């Protein structure tokens with residue numbers, strides 16, 4: 001199936017990221033949200049993203065202005081999706097929001113169009129229940145920043161057809177993304193489950209006074225984070241133990257002690273919330289730079305890192 005026209009429903013951080021990616025790859029985009037003011041802000045965000053790509057030679061000179069011209073704005077979901085081959089929804093992560101929007105997208109999009117959700121953890125099985133064509137609905141979860149990080153998780157619900165998931169993966173590959181099609185639906189998919197496990201432990205270390213937020217970020221970035229762009233957790237244990245069987249034999253007991261002493265809470269304790277808010281605000285980079293400046297610095301570093309990885 002040829003996908004030339006896309007609609008982005010919801011123009012917040014993620015909607016802007018998708019509009020940046022799609023328009024920079026030559027697709028016609030309709031970007032939709034609920035007010036003129038939000039759409040004006042979103043246009044500024046997309047322009048800034050596109051200029052970043054152009055400045056870093058990730059799109060050709062003049063590519064940012066050309067891409068912006070391919071983006072139309074709309075205040076109506078019905079209008080935005082009416083000619084789309086592919087719709088990417090990015091409204092708040094709440095079943096009520098998603099269901100209302102998916103119902104409207106399904107009524108108004110052409111019959112062949114794929115309807116994708118950016119949700120970070122909700123299940124498509126639940127969202128697609130409100131549509132008349134659930135087979136064409138699929139989760140396509142990006143990783144921030146959408147226009148730089150290659151991975152996208154593709155997760156079907158119980159009624160999603162294999163054809164829909166396959167078309168979505170093929171489309172994403174053509175855009176230069178690396179789709180990971182999950183075999184089974186689970187809340188948070190792969191990326192956010194791994195992040196959730198790490199985050200709970202990081203928060204607990206602050207709460208228990210083992211280290212402050214800045215020290216933990218430093219330990220991550222200068223330690224496991226530096227190595228993790230190259231190898232994942234399984235290749236790590238294979239290398240760490242002189243082979244995965246040796247690792248399981250030699251390290252199971254020490255991991256048992258770690259896991260036994262780890263927290264299992266499912267909501268951030270209020271004592272911990274206060275400490276991490278204070279800890280983040282005390283970080284040197286947070287005191288010295290605005291959110292936008294930190295984001296730009298992160299993206300500059302990412303571009304350099306990805307260049308090195310691509311060259312290998």
Ligand SMILES: NC(=O)c1ccc[n+]([C@@H]2O[C@H](COP(=O)([O-])OP(=O)(O)OC[C@H]3O[C@@H](n4cnc5c(N)ncnc54)[C@H](O)[C@@H]3O)[C@@H](O)[C@H]2O)c1
Nearest residue numbers: 010011012013014015033034090091092093118119120142
């Ligand atoms: N922020 C992240 O790190 C991240 C990463 C991956 C996926 N996601 C997922 O992407 C989705 C969007 O997240 P975000 O961070 O962009 O949120 P956001 O709050 O920045 O943007 C949501 C946008 O949806 C709009 N909206 C609300 N109701 C709408 C409606 N009825 N029609 C059209 N637009 C409507 C809002 O006005 C807002 O502009 C969520 O499902 C989130 O879980 C977020």
